[in-house]
Amino acid sequence: MEATLEQPKTALKNRSIRRVAVLGSGIMGSRIAAHFANIGLEVLLLDIVPQQLTPAEEAKGLTLDKPAVRNRLVNDAWQNTLKATPAALYSSKFAERVKLGNFDDNLKDIGTYDWIIEAIVERLDIKRSLYERVEQFRKEGTLITSNTSGIPMHLLAEGRSDDFRRHFCGTHFFNPPRYLRLLEIIPGPDTDSAVIDFLMKYGDLYLGKTTVLCKDTPGFIANRLGIQSLVQTIRVAEDLGLTVEEVDKLTGPVVGRPKSGTFRLSDVVGLDTTVNVANNLVKMEHDESRESFQLTASMQKLMENKWLGDKTGQGYYKKTKDENGQTVILALDLKTYEYKPSQKVKFATLESTKAIENLRKRFPVLLAGQDKAGEFYRRTFADGFRYATNRIPEISDELYRIDAAITTGFGWQLGLFETWDAIGVRKGVELIESQGQKPAQWVYDMLDAGFESFYKVEGGKRLYYDIQTKNYKPVPGAEEFIILENIRGDDPSNNVVWKNAGVHLYDLGDGILNVEFRSKMNTFGLEVMKGINKAISIAEKDFRGLVIGNDSTEAFSAGANLGTLFMLAVEQEFDEINLMIAQFQQVIRRIRYSSIPVVVAPHTLTLGGGCEAVLHADRVVAHAETYMGLVEVGVGLIPAGGGTKEMAARASDLYQTGDPELNILQNIYMNIATAKVSTSAQEARDMNYLRAGDQIVLNRSRLLAEAKQAVIELADNGYVQPKPRTDIKVQGKTGIALFKAGITAMRMGRYISEHDMKIADKLAYVICGGDLSAPQMVSEQYLLNLEREAFLSLSGEKKTLERIQSLLAGGKPVRN
Incomplete structure (x- = not known):
């Protein structure tokens, strides 16, 4: 990834950040390095050379001049970062973007890097000593910043060259840097204002941070x-x-x-x-x-x-x-x-x-x-x-x-x-x-x-009380975001195009409508399904496109509302359950097969039915911290809102890559069978829940604005309503036999229960297209029917009801 930002000052015009050097591999330094690797940059991570051998190194006959010894501190720190929970990287494969070294052998390499970030021990004398060495190799004009949590910038910059001081400031990340959104930018007395402008914008756009300009005071803000x-x-x-x-x-x-x-x-x-x-x-x-x-x-x-x-x-x-x-x-x-x-x-x-x-x-x-x-x-x-x-x-x-x-x-x-x-x-x-x-x-x-x-909302803009002017002023930068709370203002019914107990519809401008879920944990119940249907109908008549997104800090959607299903299953109202599943499938299908483009903007928890809504979008604009998965197996069911069907279709499409067909299908099957949830949007892409053309946004505040822009692009490019597919290749008995062998082995090894085995069998049957004698093409509707039948049969199982009841009562399904 290359990040280029236009700057008003000549010195920083077209500045690009391709490579970042992080000095210091402690907890903060290593995790800062990991986050820059997350956004696609080449990273150099350095630390000091050990002065003594460890007993293990002595036993191996190593000496202090061996690379393994000289890089021991940085190697150990980086390995600890790779094993850390929660994960510092969006994907483990991003680790290859980080090169390790030490100050004695590799500090000279910083001359080819665009940004140098110091993250060593919080001691003024040690930081100044390192800066003196940095000046020997740093190229003029290179950004040089400190991650200090409190040492004043004017003290850190003392004795440095004019060019160093002009390009030096504080960039204080909060731990863990991937997850906490704050990046404090602290100018020194001589910092070029264009450097500050660049970093404020860079942190926002590329690092996904809320960049806050601070004064050079103790502890900052x-x-x-x-x-x-x-x-x-x-x-x-x-x-x-x-x-x-x-x-x-x-x-x-x-x-x-x-x-x-x-x-x-x-x-x-x-x-x-x-x-x-x-x-x-x-x-x-x-x-x-x-x-x-x-x-x-x-x-x-x-x-x-x-x-x-x-x-x-x-x-x-x-x-x-x-x-x-x-x-x-x-x-x-x-x-x-x-x-x-x-x-x-x-x-x-x-x-x-x-x-x-x-x-x-x-x-x-x-x-x-x-x-x-x-x-x-x-x-x-x-x-x-x-x-x-x-x-x-x-x-x-x-x-x-x-x-x-x-x-x-x-x-x-x-x-x-x-x-x-x-x-x-x-x-x-x-x-x-x-x-x-x-x-x-x-x-x-x-x-x-x-x-x-102190704050108020007027005309969709958030204003703050400004002490200097003694009046209200717009919060700077907020005009680039779409915040539903600001659209609503003080009255939740403000600017609502239509609403029921489950959703509110808002006009985002430029002919784009937004669906906001309003249920607890944004779960899919009857009111939400009605709301999505109504939104698509309104959008098809009066708008250019639709965004499905919300500002919740907890979940895009935690999936289906299981309370209704549980009550119907206890009463053995299976015709009602069958109708409910069919209605849900219809709603999810409308997301794809409407006459207007629909973009879904997931974030945080995106589970079950929420994931199925994402899978059927014309395009997805996901926040980087999206934890997505088809988790129905955990409560004794299988995905039946088109999730199993859609993943079978994606496996069918991936066969064209030349990979063995059953290997692709097996990976997808195991993700569903184990209720695996992605640890990031990038991992969701690796799991095929996101496609190559779907967008990942780092700054959560920009999510809805980016989703709106994606809808506009689809509409401007001449959106054409797609047709239901009839070309999904399924494996039939061949696939079922493979999966049954694995399921049986898992049961014999006591890794799964008898009920787990029954659920896994049902899932295998559906994702392989049923008991077909040979691989062949089937339609979406064929697979949707199989989904519904399997879901319906499992909803009548006593052990499934026990799992659902356990989840509803205590937040965690029982293992039975």
Whole structure:
């Protein structure tokens, strides 16, 4: 991949990034290298040369001058990255794009690279020493950036050449770089503004990041606010006598934050990492709340004990085995510093929000709680709001940058000012004052001037309150995105072309209609199927094309709504089930065989029926983080919305490549039979769920805009409605025999249950086209009929119902 961006300044016009050198192969350096490999670049990853042999190297008779020894640190680090979970690479085959070496032998090679990223230890003297060596080989005009998490740019750039300083700045990725969307761009005092413009755009377009421009202040934006919040949360927890488990429940999904919560996050990141940042920030003489970064009692105790979290095997949590060899999670008692079995958490305040699905509507209820949970929320949110107001204009002139950094850097669904808006700005001020504190004066001035919110939506545009001009301004860059929440505005019914309980249809402009699923986890139920049908009918009459996409952070679609199927199966209403499957097949087929182009934009979880919708699109525009699969086997069924049929058709098309036919079909069959889910959109392509012509987008915010553009291109190029296929080559008895042999072997080895075997047999029968005497061509409808028959028979199986019931009750199907 070659990334070329037009720049207004001559120095950077037509700058291309083809090759990136990453200096330092620690956790961050290796994963940054992996992400650049993900986007198709050549990467050079370097680290220091070891000074001593390991016992294993001595035993092999190696010496310090051997390449295997000289590259040991970088080799080991890269191997650890390749084995890391979650995966750093979109596909394991991308590892070949990364070349390994060391500073002594290979630093000279950086002269041929377009961007040099330093990611070594957080020590100013060591970084400066490396920069001095870099200047010997770096070509003039080459970008040189640091991944430092807090060392000021002006200190790092001291003593360097004019060209180095002009092309130097901070590019602070967050760990893991593939998954966390934040990229902080921090200019130094001499950085060319065109360099900053380039990196802001490059990070957005090519790395899929939310690029946030930061001032050169301690901790920049995300760590300054995030670490302050984390330390203060621990402090309040200790003051209120809350347990580790209670705090993690209170600071998890219920407030729109990662399920890890505060203490589990500390263990994952490493307490020493948090402490190092906090110790640097507590030195800030100009911060009125710098004491808030002082370590709490538990943080000090854990540091003394070297209980740093996952890296040392214990922190606020500890994983162990019981007498039966089962894994047990122990939690630290913050009073005795002893570990005890983790306990379930229950608060009246949390119980009162269970039925409130809208996150924004949850916050007023949480803050009004009269138990310890309510007090915890009032103290932590009041402090966080107040602290954020005082950081303007110190760390940012604009409040939207603060929210963008904290949400994308720490995985929060709402930023601090967005959360404050949810309870009302005046209510937030009252909350802060009730804790004996005050926000910054600009908040009072804003309210006195009649401005009642930090954000608002007008004409489909999101506006933020600008403190300098004392008025609202559009959030920059948002005009390039399509955000359904902005189209809706404050009223969910705004700009809706048509709606029911399952979907909303929006006019995206330029003659393109959008279908947004509105069901829980965007599952396919009767209302969603009706909505898709209606959308296609409306689009065929009044629009040029259709996008099926949504802004959910959880799932594009988790598949079919199994609740209805379960009830019908229990009542043995098989005619109703048969009709339901036929209707679902018809809806999915309409996605392909409508008179207008249909583009589907999957992301995150795209399972079962959601995957089948993708398989039938005229084109797919997928987010890079799309976890896609036909998973029906897990609940005792087979894909029957055209999924099995479509994968048989894709296998038939792939036969033309000259590969052995049954090998291709076997790979596809095993993906379905094992309910395999892709770990990325790239892997979905490797699994044939995405085709060569389908598009992968790295920046989630651009997904719907790119999907809309894809529909326009199809329409402009003279879209012609396709005809149902009658040329799908299936293998008949030949394929069934192959699969039955494998299934029987799996059963004899006790790898699968008897019921698994029955499901696998049914799948083999359908994907091979039934009991045909020889390979031959069949129609789509023929395969759809086989799908429906197999699904119907399995839905009457007791063990299938047990699996569905288990999934509905506990979120995980039983293995029976």
